[in-house]
Amino acid sequence: MDLIFGKNKKEQLEPVKAKVTGRIPAWLQGTLLRNGPGMHTVGESRYNHWFDGLALLHSFTIRDGEVHYRSKYLRSDTYNANIEANRIVVSEFGTMAYPDPCKNIFSKAFSYLSHTIPDFTDNCLINIMKCGDDFYATTETNYIRKIDPWTLETLQKVDYRKYVAINLATSHPHYDGAGDVLNMGTSIVDKGKTKYVIFKIPATVPEAKRKGKSPLRHTEVFCSIPSRSLLSPSYYHSFGISENYIVFLEQPFRLDILKMATAYMRGVSWASCMAFHREDKTYIHIIDQRTRKPVPTKFYTDAMVVFHHVNAYEEGDCILFDVIAYEDNSLYQLFYLANLNKDFEENCRLTSVPTLRRFAVPLHVDKNAEVGSNLIKVASTTATALKEKDDQVYCQPEALYEGLELPRINYAHNGKQYRYVFAAEVQWSPIPTKILKYDILTKSTLKWSEKCCWPAEPLFVPAPGAKDEDD
Numbered sequence: 001m002d003l004i005f006g007k008n009k010k011e012q013l014e015p016v017k018a019k020v021t022g023r024i025p026a027w028l029q030g031t032l033l034r035n036g037p038g039m040h041t042v043g044e045s046r047y048n049h050w051f052d053g054l055a056l057l058h059s060f061t062i063r064d065g066e067v068h069y070r071s072k073y074l075r076s077d078t079y080n081a082n083i084e085a086n087r088i089v090v091s092e093f094g095t096m097a098y099p100d101p102c103k104n105i106f107s108k109a110f111s112y113l114s115h116t117i118p119d120f121t122d123n124c125l126i127n128i129m130k131c132g133d134d135f136y137a138t139t140e141t142n143y144i145r146k147i148d149p150w151t152l153e154t155l156q157k158v159d160y161r162k163y164v165a166i167n168l169a170t171s172h173p174h175y176d177g178a179g180d181v182l183n184m185g186t187s188i189v190d191k192g193k194t195k196y197v198i199f200k201i202p203a204t205v206p207e208a209k210r211k212g213k214s215p216l217r218h219t220e221v222f223c224s225i226p227s228r229s230l231l232s233p234s235y236y237h238s239f240g241i242s243e244n245y246i247v248f249l250e251q252p253f254r255l256d257i258l259k260m261a262t263a264y265m266r267g268v269s270w271a272s273c274m275a276f277h278r279e280d281k282t283y284i285h286i287i288d289q290r291t292r293k294p295v296p297t298k299f300y301t302d303a304m305v306v307f308h309h310v311n312a313y314e315e316g317d318c319i320l321f322d323v324i325a326y327e328d329n330s331l332y333q334l335f336y337l338a339n340l341n342k343d344f345e346e347n348c349r350l351t352s353v354p355t356l357r358r359f360a361v362p363l364h365v366d367k368n369a370e371v372g373s374n375l376i377k378v379a380s381t382t383a384t385a386l387k388e389k390d391d392q393v394y395c396q397p398e399a400l401y402e403g404l405e406l407p408r409i410n411y412a413h414n415g416k417q418y419r420y421v422f423a424a425e426v427q428w429s430p431i432p433t434k435i436l437k438y439d440i441l442t443k444s445t446l447k448w449s450e451k452c453c454w455p456a457e458p459l460f461v462p463a464p465g466a467k468d469e470d471d
Contacts, residue, residue: 009038010258012069014072018068031150032060034057034058035056038055043086043087046337050282053079053125054074055076058070059149059152071155076124076145077122094271096157096269118303122141122157124136126138129181131203131215132179132202141169142166143158144158145157158216162216168233169184171237176413192226192230193230196250198224201469211291216416223287223292228254228283232256234250234255234256236248237307240323241415242313244288245287245312247284248284250284253276254277277304278328281302283298284302300393300395301394304325306325308407309322309354310324310406316362316378317364318360318375318377320359320383324391327443330352355401359397362375369386369387372386381393404436405424406458409421411460423435432455433453434447
Protein backbone atom coordinates (compact mmCIF):
# COMPACT_ATOMS: atom_id res chain seq x y z
CA MET A 1 0.00 0.00 0.00
CA ASP A 2 2.78 2.45 0.86
CA LEU A 3 4.48 1.63 -2.47
CA ILE A 4 1.31 2.50 -4.36
CA PHE A 5 0.68 5.76 -2.52
CA GLY A 6 4.25 6.88 -1.92
CA LYS A 7 5.81 6.04 -5.28
CA ASN A 8 6.66 9.06 -7.43
CA LYS A 9 4.76 9.19 -10.71
CA LYS A 10 6.45 9.85 -14.06
CA GLU A 11 5.31 12.64 -16.32
CA GLN A 12 3.82 11.83 -19.71
CA LEU A 13 4.83 15.00 -21.52
CA GLU A 14 3.68 13.99 -24.99
CA PRO A 15 0.11 12.75 -25.55
CA VAL A 16 -0.15 8.96 -25.63
CA LYS A 17 -3.10 7.18 -27.20
CA ALA A 18 -5.06 5.09 -24.72
CA LYS A 19 -6.44 1.65 -25.39
CA VAL A 20 -10.23 1.95 -25.35
CA THR A 21 -12.32 -1.01 -24.27
CA GLY A 22 -15.92 -0.68 -25.39
CA ARG A 23 -17.20 2.43 -27.14
CA ILE A 24 -17.12 6.09 -26.18
CA PRO A 25 -20.25 8.01 -27.27
CA ALA A 26 -19.61 10.00 -30.44
CA TRP A 27 -20.95 13.17 -28.82
CA LEU A 28 -18.40 13.08 -25.98
CA GLN A 29 -15.74 15.54 -27.14
CA GLY A 30 -13.37 17.61 -25.00
CA THR A 31 -10.59 17.50 -22.45
CA LEU A 32 -10.91 16.27 -18.88
CA LEU A 33 -8.42 17.92 -16.52
CA ARG A 34 -7.40 16.26 -13.26
CA ASN A 35 -5.10 17.30 -10.45
CA GLY A 36 -3.58 15.53 -7.45
CA PRO A 37 -0.41 14.59 -5.58
CA GLY A 38 2.21 12.83 -7.69
CA MET A 39 5.61 13.14 -5.99
CA HIS A 40 6.17 12.25 -2.33
CA THR A 41 9.95 12.01 -2.13
CA VAL A 42 12.53 14.56 -3.24
CA GLY A 43 16.10 13.32 -2.97
CA GLU A 44 16.40 11.64 0.41
CA SER A 45 13.53 13.62 1.94
CA ARG A 46 9.93 12.45 2.13
CA TYR A 47 6.59 14.09 2.78
CA ASN A 48 4.72 12.98 5.88
CA HIS A 49 1.24 13.07 4.36
CA TRP A 50 -0.20 11.89 1.07
CA PHE A 51 -2.03 15.22 0.63
CA ASP A 52 1.35 17.02 0.71
CA GLY A 53 2.71 15.52 -2.53
CA LEU A 54 3.78 17.77 -5.39
CA ALA A 55 0.95 18.50 -7.83
CA LEU A 56 0.71 16.40 -10.99
CA LEU A 57 -1.66 17.66 -13.69
CA HIS A 58 -3.42 15.16 -15.98
CA SER A 59 -5.39 15.65 -19.19
CA PHE A 60 -7.57 13.18 -21.07
CA THR A 61 -8.46 14.51 -24.52
CA ILE A 62 -11.50 12.70 -25.88
CA ARG A 63 -12.31 13.03 -29.56
CA ASP A 64 -14.01 10.80 -32.11
CA GLY A 65 -14.01 7.81 -29.80
CA GLU A 66 -10.30 8.11 -28.98
CA VAL A 67 -8.55 9.22 -25.79
CA HIS A 68 -5.09 10.78 -25.53
CA TYR A 69 -3.46 11.16 -22.12
CA ARG A 70 -0.68 13.42 -20.92
CA SER A 71 0.59 14.56 -17.52
CA LYS A 72 2.98 17.20 -16.24
CA TYR A 73 4.10 18.33 -12.82
CA LEU A 74 2.94 21.80 -11.86
CA ARG A 75 6.07 23.96 -12.03
CA SER A 76 5.18 25.88 -8.89
CA ASP A 77 7.72 27.88 -6.92
CA THR A 78 7.49 25.06 -4.40
CA TYR A 79 8.31 22.41 -7.02
CA ASN A 80 11.21 24.43 -8.43
CA ALA A 81 12.73 25.13 -5.00
CA ASN A 82 12.50 21.49 -3.94
CA ILE A 83 13.95 20.12 -7.18
CA GLU A 84 16.79 22.64 -7.17
CA ALA A 85 17.71 21.73 -3.58
CA ASN A 86 17.07 18.01 -4.23
CA ARG A 87 15.10 17.83 -1.01
CA ILE A 88 11.92 19.24 0.50
CA VAL A 89 12.54 22.86 1.50
CA VAL A 90 8.99 24.26 1.35
CA SER A 91 6.53 23.28 4.07
CA GLU A 92 3.21 21.63 3.31
CA PHE A 93 0.29 21.17 5.65
CA GLY A 94 1.49 17.88 7.08
CA THR A 95 5.24 18.42 6.62
CA MET A 96 7.32 21.25 8.13
CA ALA A 97 10.50 21.93 6.16
CA TYR A 98 13.46 24.25 6.60
CA PRO A 99 15.55 25.88 3.86
CA ASP A 100 18.72 25.20 5.87
CA PRO A 101 18.98 21.63 7.19
CA CYS A 102 21.50 22.82 9.80
CA LYS A 103 19.11 25.28 11.43
CA ASN A 104 19.42 25.26 15.20
CA ILE A 105 16.97 26.50 17.79
CA PHE A 106 18.44 30.00 17.75
CA SER A 107 18.15 30.51 14.00
CA LYS A 108 14.66 29.05 14.15
CA ALA A 109 13.73 31.52 16.85
CA PHE A 110 15.17 34.37 14.79
CA SER A 111 13.09 33.55 11.72
CA TYR A 112 9.91 32.03 13.11
CA LEU A 113 8.14 35.38 13.44
CA SER A 114 7.84 35.53 9.67
CA HIS A 115 5.89 32.27 9.88
CA THR A 116 3.36 33.51 12.47
CA ILE A 117 0.84 33.69 9.66
CA PRO A 118 2.99 31.81 7.14
CA ASP A 119 3.53 32.44 3.48
CA PHE A 120 1.89 29.22 2.41
CA THR A 121 2.87 26.91 -0.41
CA ASP A 122 1.78 27.36 -4.03
CA ASN A 123 1.74 23.59 -4.56
CA CYS A 124 -1.78 23.70 -6.00
CA LEU A 125 -2.72 20.02 -6.02
CA ILE A 126 -6.44 19.80 -5.24
CA ASN A 127 -8.61 21.04 -8.08
CA ILE A 128 -8.91 22.96 -11.36
CA MET A 129 -10.89 26.23 -11.39
CA LYS A 130 -12.22 28.01 -14.47
CA CYS A 131 -12.20 31.80 -14.25
CA GLY A 132 -13.41 33.55 -17.39
CA ASP A 133 -11.40 31.97 -20.20
CA ASP A 134 -8.58 30.94 -17.89
CA PHE A 135 -7.87 27.78 -15.91
CA TYR A 136 -6.15 27.62 -12.53
CA ALA A 137 -4.73 24.83 -10.41
CA THR A 138 -5.94 25.40 -6.86
CA THR A 139 -5.23 24.33 -3.30
CA GLU A 140 -6.43 25.64 0.07
CA THR A 141 -3.91 28.45 0.49
CA ASN A 142 -4.04 32.01 -0.85
CA TYR A 143 -2.21 30.95 -4.03
CA ILE A 144 -3.55 29.63 -7.33
CA ARG A 145 -1.52 28.89 -10.47
CA LYS A 146 -2.72 29.63 -13.98
CA ILE A 147 -2.17 26.73 -16.38
CA ASP A 148 -2.45 26.06 -20.10
CA PRO A 149 -5.25 23.47 -20.35
CA TRP A 150 -3.86 22.04 -23.60
CA THR A 151 -0.14 21.71 -22.85
CA LEU A 152 -0.40 21.67 -19.01
CA GLU A 153 2.31 24.33 -18.87
CA THR A 154 2.45 26.33 -15.63
CA LEU A 155 1.81 30.04 -16.12
CA GLN A 156 1.29 32.93 -13.69
CA LYS A 157 1.26 32.67 -9.92
CA VAL A 158 -1.74 34.49 -8.45
CA ASP A 159 -2.02 35.63 -4.85
CA TYR A 160 -5.65 36.05 -3.78
CA ARG A 161 -4.46 38.57 -1.18
CA LYS A 162 -3.91 41.14 -3.93
CA TYR A 163 -7.65 41.15 -4.49
CA VAL A 164 -9.25 40.03 -1.22
CA ALA A 165 -7.88 39.78 2.34
CA ILE A 166 -7.77 36.00 2.87
CA ASN A 167 -5.07 33.58 4.02
CA LEU A 168 -6.89 30.36 3.11
CA ALA A 169 -9.46 29.56 0.42
CA THR A 170 -11.52 26.56 -0.67
CA SER A 171 -10.77 24.57 -3.82
CA HIS A 172 -14.46 24.00 -4.50
CA PRO A 173 -15.92 27.27 -5.82
CA HIS A 174 -19.38 27.58 -7.33
CA TYR A 175 -20.28 28.98 -10.75
CA ASP A 176 -23.45 30.80 -11.72
CA GLY A 177 -25.16 30.81 -15.10
CA ALA A 178 -22.91 33.61 -16.34
CA GLY A 179 -19.78 31.76 -15.29
CA ASP A 180 -19.04 34.05 -12.34
CA VAL A 181 -17.03 32.36 -9.59
CA LEU A 182 -18.27 32.39 -5.99
CA ASN A 183 -15.78 31.19 -3.40
CA MET A 184 -14.89 31.72 0.24
CA GLY A 185 -11.78 31.94 2.37
CA THR A 186 -10.58 32.73 5.88
CA SER A 187 -9.07 36.05 6.89
CA ILE A 188 -6.89 35.42 9.94
CA VAL A 189 -6.63 38.23 12.53
CA ASP A 190 -6.98 40.98 9.94
CA LYS A 191 -7.40 44.32 11.73
CA GLY A 192 -8.03 42.43 14.95
CA LYS A 193 -10.73 40.20 13.47
CA THR A 194 -10.87 36.67 12.09
CA LYS A 195 -13.66 36.13 9.61
CA TYR A 196 -14.90 33.96 6.77
CA VAL A 197 -15.05 35.94 3.54
CA ILE A 198 -17.30 35.05 0.61
CA PHE A 199 -16.05 36.65 -2.59
CA LYS A 200 -17.11 36.82 -6.21
CA ILE A 201 -14.97 36.87 -9.37
CA PRO A 202 -16.79 37.97 -12.54
CA ALA A 203 -16.43 35.77 -15.62
CA THR A 204 -16.10 38.83 -17.82
CA VAL A 205 -15.34 42.49 -17.28
CA PRO A 206 -16.63 45.53 -19.19
CA GLU A 207 -14.79 46.25 -22.44
CA ALA A 208 -13.67 49.65 -21.18
CA LYS A 209 -11.98 48.04 -18.17
CA ARG A 210 -10.66 44.88 -19.82
CA LYS A 211 -7.44 45.78 -21.66
CA GLY A 212 -6.29 42.20 -21.37
CA LYS A 213 -6.56 42.20 -17.59
CA SER A 214 -7.78 39.23 -15.58
CA PRO A 215 -11.30 39.21 -14.08
CA LEU A 216 -9.53 38.62 -10.76
CA ARG A 217 -8.85 42.34 -10.67
CA HIS A 218 -12.60 42.84 -10.28
CA THR A 219 -13.00 40.46 -7.34
CA GLU A 220 -15.49 41.79 -4.82
CA VAL A 221 -16.27 40.80 -1.25
CA PHE A 222 -19.78 39.39 -1.32
CA CYS A 223 -20.23 38.91 2.41
CA SER A 224 -18.21 38.18 5.56
CA ILE A 225 -19.05 36.14 8.67
CA PRO A 226 -17.20 36.72 11.94
CA SER A 227 -15.47 33.64 13.30
CA ARG A 228 -16.88 32.52 16.63
CA SER A 229 -13.28 32.41 17.86
CA LEU A 230 -10.62 34.99 17.06
CA LEU A 231 -7.78 32.48 17.33
CA SER A 232 -9.49 29.21 16.37
CA PRO A 233 -11.28 29.49 13.02
CA SER A 234 -13.08 26.52 11.54
CA TYR A 235 -11.58 24.33 8.83
CA TYR A 236 -13.81 23.84 5.78
CA HIS A 237 -13.26 22.38 2.34
CA SER A 238 -16.43 23.45 0.54
CA PHE A 239 -19.76 25.23 1.01
CA GLY A 240 -23.29 25.00 -0.35
CA ILE A 241 -25.39 27.28 -2.51
CA SER A 242 -29.07 27.42 -3.44
CA GLU A 243 -30.91 29.83 -5.72
CA ASN A 244 -31.11 32.57 -3.08
CA TYR A 245 -28.88 31.44 -0.22
CA ILE A 246 -25.37 30.32 0.71
CA VAL A 247 -24.81 27.56 3.28
CA PHE A 248 -21.64 27.58 5.38
CA LEU A 249 -20.84 25.10 8.16
CA GLU A 250 -18.63 26.44 10.95
CA GLN A 251 -17.54 23.10 12.34
CA PRO A 252 -15.59 22.24 15.50
CA PHE A 253 -12.62 21.05 13.45
CA ARG A 254 -10.50 24.11 14.08
CA LEU A 255 -7.10 25.61 13.42
CA ASP A 256 -5.28 26.94 16.51
CA ILE A 257 -3.61 30.17 15.40
CA LEU A 258 -1.39 30.42 18.48
CA LYS A 259 -0.04 26.92 17.90
CA MET A 260 0.39 27.69 14.21
CA ALA A 261 2.37 30.81 15.10
CA THR A 262 4.98 28.73 16.91
CA ALA A 263 4.85 25.61 14.71
CA TYR A 264 7.90 26.61 12.68
CA MET A 265 10.06 27.13 15.75
CA ARG A 266 8.76 23.96 17.39
CA GLY A 267 9.42 21.93 14.27
CA VAL A 268 5.87 20.59 13.96
CA SER A 269 3.47 20.68 11.02
CA TRP A 270 0.51 23.01 10.64
CA ALA A 271 -1.72 19.93 10.58
CA SER A 272 -0.75 19.27 14.19
CA CYS A 273 -2.29 22.66 15.02
CA MET A 274 -5.75 21.43 14.03
CA ALA A 275 -8.05 19.69 16.47
CA PHE A 276 -11.57 18.31 16.49
CA HIS A 277 -13.65 19.41 19.50
CA ARG A 278 -16.36 16.77 19.69
CA GLU A 279 -18.00 18.47 22.68
CA ASP A 280 -18.77 21.56 20.59
CA LYS A 281 -21.51 22.30 18.08
CA THR A 282 -21.50 22.71 14.32
CA TYR A 283 -23.03 26.07 13.44
CA ILE A 284 -25.05 26.44 10.26
CA HIS A 285 -24.77 29.88 8.66
CA ILE A 286 -27.34 30.83 6.04
CA ILE A 287 -26.53 33.92 3.95
CA ASP A 288 -29.21 35.60 1.85
CA GLN A 289 -27.66 36.32 -1.56
CA ARG A 290 -30.11 39.14 -2.19
CA THR A 291 -29.26 41.15 0.94
CA ARG A 292 -25.73 39.69 1.31
CA LYS A 293 -26.38 39.29 5.01
CA PRO A 294 -26.61 36.22 7.25
CA VAL A 295 -30.03 35.06 8.39
CA PRO A 296 -30.13 36.12 12.09
CA THR A 297 -31.50 32.85 13.53
CA LYS A 298 -28.83 30.68 15.17
CA PHE A 299 -28.93 27.20 13.62
CA TYR A 300 -26.73 24.40 14.87
CA THR A 301 -26.27 20.64 14.82
CA ASP A 302 -24.01 18.11 16.53
CA ALA A 303 -20.24 18.05 16.11
CA MET A 304 -19.18 16.62 12.75
CA VAL A 305 -16.58 17.03 10.04
CA VAL A 306 -17.67 17.81 6.48
CA PHE A 307 -15.32 18.02 3.53
CA HIS A 308 -17.82 17.95 0.68
CA HIS A 309 -21.17 19.62 0.22
CA VAL A 310 -23.31 17.86 -2.39
CA ASN A 311 -26.11 20.31 -3.20
CA ALA A 312 -28.67 22.65 -1.65
CA TYR A 313 -32.07 23.88 -2.74
CA GLU A 314 -35.16 25.63 -1.46
CA GLU A 315 -38.44 23.83 -0.89
CA GLY A 316 -41.45 25.38 0.75
CA ASP A 317 -40.21 27.64 3.51
CA CYS A 318 -36.88 25.91 4.11
CA ILE A 319 -33.52 25.05 2.65
CA LEU A 320 -32.57 21.42 2.16
CA PHE A 321 -28.85 20.79 1.91
CA ASP A 322 -26.91 17.56 1.54
CA VAL A 323 -23.37 16.90 2.78
CA ILE A 324 -20.95 14.00 3.29
CA ALA A 325 -20.39 13.96 7.05
CA TYR A 326 -17.98 12.19 9.41
CA GLU A 327 -18.23 11.70 13.15
CA ASP A 328 -14.66 12.98 13.62
CA ASN A 329 -11.48 14.03 11.78
CA SER A 330 -9.82 10.61 11.63
CA LEU A 331 -9.94 10.47 7.81
CA TYR A 332 -7.09 12.98 7.58
CA GLN A 333 -5.02 10.91 10.01
CA LEU A 334 -5.33 7.82 7.82
CA PHE A 335 -3.45 9.38 4.94
CA TYR A 336 -0.18 9.97 6.75
CA LEU A 337 2.26 7.92 4.69
CA ALA A 338 3.37 6.09 7.84
CA ASN A 339 -0.15 4.63 8.02
CA LEU A 340 -0.24 3.60 4.36
CA ASN A 341 1.47 0.28 5.07
CA LYS A 342 0.65 -3.42 5.05
CA ASP A 343 -1.68 -2.89 8.02
CA PHE A 344 -3.63 -0.16 6.26
CA GLU A 345 -6.72 -2.25 5.56
CA GLU A 346 -7.06 -3.03 9.25
CA ASN A 347 -6.12 0.45 10.48
CA CYS A 348 -8.57 2.23 8.20
CA ARG A 349 -11.48 0.54 9.95
CA LEU A 350 -10.91 2.95 12.82
CA THR A 351 -12.34 5.87 10.89
CA SER A 352 -15.98 6.89 10.91
CA VAL A 353 -17.97 6.03 7.79
CA PRO A 354 -18.76 9.00 5.53
CA THR A 355 -22.53 9.41 5.43
CA LEU A 356 -24.75 11.33 3.05
CA ARG A 357 -26.86 13.47 5.36
CA ARG A 358 -29.73 15.78 4.50
CA PHE A 359 -30.39 18.83 6.65
CA ALA A 360 -33.46 21.03 6.60
CA VAL A 361 -33.27 24.63 7.81
CA PRO A 362 -36.38 26.82 8.16
CA LEU A 363 -36.05 30.22 6.49
CA HIS A 364 -38.57 31.87 8.80
CA VAL A 365 -38.96 30.91 12.44
CA ASP A 366 -42.32 31.43 14.07
CA LYS A 367 -41.58 33.18 17.36
CA ASN A 368 -44.84 31.83 18.76
CA ALA A 369 -43.93 28.20 18.02
CA GLU A 370 -43.53 26.04 21.09
CA VAL A 371 -40.07 25.22 22.38
CA GLY A 372 -39.22 21.71 21.17
CA SER A 373 -41.55 21.83 18.16
CA ASN A 374 -40.36 20.77 14.71
CA LEU A 375 -40.25 23.73 12.34
CA ILE A 376 -39.88 21.63 9.17
CA LYS A 377 -43.17 21.07 7.37
CA VAL A 378 -42.05 19.62 4.01
CA ALA A 379 -42.84 15.94 3.47
CA SER A 380 -39.77 15.10 1.38
CA THR A 381 -37.43 14.58 4.36
CA THR A 382 -37.41 13.28 7.91
CA ALA A 383 -34.80 15.88 8.88
CA THR A 384 -36.00 18.08 11.73
CA ALA A 385 -35.32 21.55 13.08
CA LEU A 386 -36.33 21.88 16.72
CA LYS A 387 -36.99 25.29 18.19
CA GLU A 388 -35.09 26.08 21.37
CA LYS A 389 -34.88 29.03 23.71
CA ASP A 390 -32.95 32.18 22.83
CA ASP A 391 -33.91 31.97 19.14
CA GLN A 392 -31.77 28.89 18.57
CA VAL A 393 -32.77 25.99 16.32
CA TYR A 394 -31.28 22.49 16.64
CA CYS A 395 -31.13 20.69 13.30
CA GLN A 396 -31.12 16.88 13.12
CA PRO A 397 -30.32 15.37 9.71
CA GLU A 398 -31.81 12.51 7.78
CA ALA A 399 -29.18 9.83 7.06
CA LEU A 400 -29.53 8.89 3.40
CA TYR A 401 -26.61 6.56 2.63
CA GLU A 402 -23.44 5.31 4.31
CA GLY A 403 -20.08 4.82 2.62
CA LEU A 404 -19.67 7.31 -0.21
CA GLU A 405 -17.35 10.22 -0.93
CA LEU A 406 -16.23 12.56 -3.72
CA PRO A 407 -19.83 13.43 -4.66
CA ARG A 408 -20.80 15.10 -7.92
CA ILE A 409 -24.12 16.03 -9.49
CA ASN A 410 -25.43 17.14 -12.84
CA TYR A 411 -24.23 20.75 -12.33
CA ALA A 412 -27.18 22.12 -14.27
CA HIS A 413 -29.12 21.25 -11.09
CA ASN A 414 -26.70 22.98 -8.73
CA GLY A 415 -28.71 25.03 -6.23
CA LYS A 416 -31.92 23.48 -7.54
CA GLN A 417 -34.07 20.51 -6.66
CA TYR A 418 -32.29 17.36 -7.82
CA ARG A 419 -32.49 13.59 -7.60
CA TYR A 420 -29.13 11.92 -8.30
CA VAL A 421 -25.72 11.85 -6.61
CA PHE A 422 -22.73 10.33 -8.40
CA ALA A 423 -19.92 9.36 -6.05
CA ALA A 424 -17.19 6.90 -5.15
CA GLU A 425 -18.25 4.13 -2.78
CA VAL A 426 -15.74 3.75 0.04
CA GLN A 427 -17.53 1.82 2.81
CA TRP A 428 -15.06 1.11 5.64
CA SER A 429 -12.00 1.96 3.57
CA PRO A 430 -11.15 5.41 2.18
CA ILE A 431 -9.99 3.67 -1.00
CA PRO A 432 -12.75 3.96 -3.64
CA THR A 433 -13.64 0.63 -5.25
CA LYS A 434 -16.90 1.46 -7.01
CA ILE A 435 -18.71 4.27 -8.77
CA LEU A 436 -22.11 4.82 -7.23
CA LYS A 437 -25.27 6.45 -8.56
CA TYR A 438 -27.64 7.19 -5.69
CA ASP A 439 -31.30 8.03 -6.28
CA ILE A 440 -32.46 10.34 -3.48
CA LEU A 441 -36.11 9.83 -4.35
CA THR A 442 -36.22 6.02 -4.32
CA LYS A 443 -33.17 5.53 -2.02
CA SER A 444 -31.82 3.03 -4.55
CA THR A 445 -28.33 2.67 -6.04
CA LEU A 446 -26.56 1.57 -9.20
CA LYS A 447 -22.91 0.54 -8.87
CA TRP A 448 -19.97 -0.04 -11.22
CA SER A 449 -16.69 -1.70 -10.40
CA GLU A 450 -13.83 -3.46 -12.11
CA LYS A 451 -11.20 -5.79 -10.71
CA CYS A 452 -7.90 -4.08 -9.79
CA CYS A 453 -9.44 -0.66 -10.48
CA TRP A 454 -9.65 2.31 -8.10
CA PRO A 455 -12.00 4.78 -9.78
CA ALA A 456 -11.41 8.50 -9.39
CA GLU A 457 -14.02 11.12 -8.58
CA PRO A 458 -16.85 10.79 -11.13
CA LEU A 459 -17.82 13.65 -13.40
CA PHE A 460 -21.29 13.91 -14.89
CA VAL A 461 -21.46 15.02 -18.53
CA PRO A 462 -25.02 15.55 -19.84
CA ALA A 463 -25.84 14.24 -23.29
CA PRO A 464 -26.65 16.88 -25.96
CA GLY A 465 -30.28 17.90 -25.69
CA ALA A 466 -30.74 15.90 -22.50
CA LYS A 467 -34.07 16.36 -20.72
CA ASP A 468 -33.64 13.91 -17.87
CA GLU A 469 -31.33 14.81 -15.01
CA ASP A 470 -29.35 11.56 -15.33
CA ASP A 471 -29.11 11.46 -19.14
